[in-house]
Amino acid sequence: MKTRITELLGIEHPIMQGGMHFVGLAELAAAVSNAGGLGVITGLTQRSPDDLLHEIAKFRDMSDKPFGVNLTFLPSVSPPDYPGYVRAIVDSGVKIVETAGYNPQKWLPELKKAGILVIHKCTSVRHALKAEAIGCDAVSVDGFECGGHPGEDDVPNFILLPRVAEELKIPLLASGGMADGRSLVAALAMGADGMNMGTRFIATREAPVHDNVKRAIVAASELDTRLIMRPLRNTERVLANAAVGRLLEKEKALGADVRFEDISDEVSGVYAKIMREGDMGAGAWSCGMVVGLIDDIPTVKELIDRIMQEAEKIIRGRLEGMLLTGAS
Numbered sequence: 529m530k531t532r533i534t535e536l537l538g539i540e541h542p543i544m545q546g547g548m549h550f551v552g553l554a555e556l557a558a559a560v561s562n563a564g565g566l567g568v569i570t571g572l573t574q575r576s577p578d579d580l581l582h583e584i585a586k587f588r589d590m591s592d593k594p595f596g597v598n599l600t601f602l603p604s605v606s607p608p609d610y611p612g613y614v615r616a617i618v619d620s621g622v623k624i625v626e627t628a629g630y631n632p633q634k635w636l637p638e639l640k641k642a643g644i645l646v647i648h649k650c651t652s653v654r655h656a657l658k659a660e661a662i663g664c665d666a667v668s669v670d671g672f673e674c675g676g677h678p679g680e681d682d683v684p685n686f687i688l689l690p691r692v693a694e695e696l697k698i699p700l701l702a703s704g705g706m707a708d709g710r711s712l713v714a715a716l717a718m719g720a721d722g723m724n725m726g727t728r729f730i731a732t733r734e735a736p737v738h739d740n741v742k743r744a745i746v747a748a749s750e751l752d753t754r755l756i757m758r759p760l761r762n763t764e765r766v767l768a769n770a771a772v773g774r775l776l777e778k779e780k781a782l783g784a785d786v787r788f789e790d791i792s793d794e795v796s797g798v799y800a801k802i803m804r805e806g807d808m809g810a811g812a813w814s815c816g817m818v819v820g821l822i823d824d825i826p827t828v829k830e831l832i833d834r835i836m837q838e839a840e841k842i843i844r845g846r847l848e849g850m851l852l853t854g855a856s
């Protein structure tokens with residue numbers, strides 16, 4: 529399939545893997561890139577810019593295909609060494625960066641000078657247009673259903689995608705709720721040039737996370753996610769579990785007075801325990817409503833090939849068939 533995204537990024541299929549804390553390591557990124565999509569290494573999962581350099585080198589041992597690095601700008605108790613991470617990205621010759629969270633304007637001159645394509649991920653029409661205005665090369669929009677941070681506007685992709693598509697000129701990726709060939713065709717129909725997936729890629733053989741995480745995704749339904757940190761205006765969609773239940777009780781009891789310190793036990797430093805050790809009660813972890821559509825743990829290549837075959841079947845069979853039926 530050829531779209532503005534495959535052309536821009538030099539990839540075979542219009543499918544990207546979004547940055548994911550403690551999931552977006554070289555193993556998953558290389559599997560996605562080798563299968564014809566765009567794999568992404570999550571920058572801040574690496575504890576230092578030097579560690580990021582090693583992870584990039586590790587990717588290159590496994591793949592010579594295009595890939596990206598995610599740089600997330602979110603509220604943080606002690607901000608990471610962003611200048612150091614940007615330098616590591618530039619020095620290692622990375623050609624694609626996915627930014628998310630705050631406006632990446634501050635870092636654009638350095639990234640653009642190095643010839644890096646910047647895909648900014650955001651959750652609203654106004655932020656998508658801002659990204660275009662400051663010189664980003666593509667935008668990825670996360671609808672309200674997404675795993676991770678859906679923002680505070682609560683606009684799902686059925687509205688958000690066509691709204692962004694009617695105003696944005698640069699290539700657009702649909703993110704949030706994407707799982708299969710149906711998602712891809714729907715995203716293209718709504719004006720996107722490709723799709724970005726998070727949760728779906730965790731339930732793959734190559735995702736470097738504990739099997740308990742993959743099993744939890746397969747077992748969960750579309751009713752099993754919760755929104756946390758709404759009162760802090762840092763909303764995150766996570767999988768429901770006992771820790772999330774405790775956190776939500778605290779938010780309810782403290783109301784508008786809740787501070788990050790009140791809930792830090794359930795959210796700080798929990799990713800390593802969950803993703804590496806499979807300690808599923810350790811805290812809150814990002815997960816999209818799309819869990820309701822995930823029933824298996826294929827290899828990344830099986831997943832991507834299946835998506836592309838299914839998309840073709842829908843376009844050539846179901847949709848075209850409807851037109852023919854209508855004409856006869």
Ligand SMILES: Cc1cc2nc3c(=O)[nH]c(=O)nc-3n(C[C@H](O)[C@H](O)[C@H](O)COP(=O)(O)O)c2cc1C
Nearest residue numbers: 546547548549628674675676704705726727814816
């Ligand atoms: C476990 C997990 C961790 C994530 N971590 C990050 C992150 O560090 N930075 C980021 O920009 N997005 C992060 N995301 C969001 C994804 O990149 C992607 O935008 C989102 O998962 C899309 O929604 P979906 O899960 O419905 O596919 C994370 C998502 C998940 C599920």
